[in-house]
Amino acid sequence: MIIQKIRQKNPLIHCITNYVVANFQANGLLAIGASPVMADGNDEVEEMVTIASGLLINIGTLNDTMKKSMLLAGKRANVLGIPVILDPVGAGATNYRKKAVQHLLEEIQFAAIRCNIGELAAIAHVEWQQKGVDSGTGSISVEDEAKKVAQLYQCIVIxxxxxxxxxxxxxxxxxxxxxxxxxxxxxxxCLLSAVCCAAYVADQQPYRQLAEVLKLYKQIAEQAATSTQYIGDFQIAVLNELGHLSKGGEQ
Structure with a gap:
């Protein structure tokens, strides 16, 4: 199971991420045996990424300073052959985000993009009404557009x-x-994107590994829902299930 291989490998995952989810992401990575580092300062990201196994770029609370850090770290990771995962949170919500994502895609070779349908529409330049960071509404062929984006940017698209x-x-x-x-x-x-980053570097078949993570994450959601009826406890249950599976627990 890929989630157990993550624990065995204990990869250092460098997250340049948004402040809304940083704690949850870090705890989720720890739960599966990965080591998170949440460094986003311009003066250290290039040095930090040199010791990482993978880099996650998440634009949830994007600003110009963070965007510069993303470009610095992403380009350095490319030079070193370190996989970079993109989570284009709310990519179509504003022109600023849409242009920033396009710039990142032009400057950095991403190993994978993990997005929702509205974010896919923004990247694929399909007309869509995004609702903040939620997926929003519109009409799109997910299969066709995801394949086009994967081929254009030579990466896995989720x-x-x-x-x-x-x-x-x-x-x-x-x-x-x-x-x-x-x-x-x-x-x-956002946590799923971090887990995908850890899974990508845990073995030698990234497509298969990421597909397996998606299946496991669905199962984790189902199991967490059976263990509590309260939404606050649900978040904790997700972390508990991640830790349980990574240590060899039954699905």
């Missing part, structure tokens, strides 16, 4: 929602399951 879709531009699959409570707790998608 589109999460009620059903998840993953493609590397050639292979593709839908993944079902999960629980709606995941949408009632902030940061569950």
């Amino acid at each position: 589109v999460t929602g009620e059903k998840d879709f993953i493609t590397d531009g050639t292979q593709q699959q839908w993944i079902t399951g999960g629980n709606a409570q995941m949408t009632e707790v902030t940061g569950t998608g």
Whole structure:
């Protein structure tokens, strides 16, 4: 199981992320045996990423200073062959975010993009009405546009929602399951991106590894929902399930 391989490898995951979810992401990475570092200062990100196994870039609370850090760290990671994962939170909500994501995609070679359907629409330049950082409404062929983006940027694209879709531009699959409570707790998608970053570097078959993580995350949501009826406890239950599975517990 890939989540157990993460614990065995204990990768250092450098997260340049948003302040809403940083604590949840760090605890989630610790729960699966990875080592998180949440460094985003311009003066240290290039040095920090040199000792990391993977880099996560999450634009949830984007500003110019953080964008500079993302570019510095991402370019350095590319030079060193360190995989970079992009979480383009709310990419279509404002022109600023849309332009920033486009700039990041032009300057950095990403190993994978983990987004929701509205963020995919923004990256693919499909008309869409995004609702803040939520997915919003519109009409899009997830399969077609995700494959185009994967081929254009030569990376794996993951589109999460009620059903998840993953493609590397050639292979593709839908993944079902999960629980709606995941949408009632902030940061569950952002945590998934961090887990995907750890999974990407844990073995030698990244597409298979990420597909497995998506299936496990759906199962974790289902199991967490059975253990509590309260939304505050649900977030804790997700962390508990991540830790349980990573230590060899039954699904």
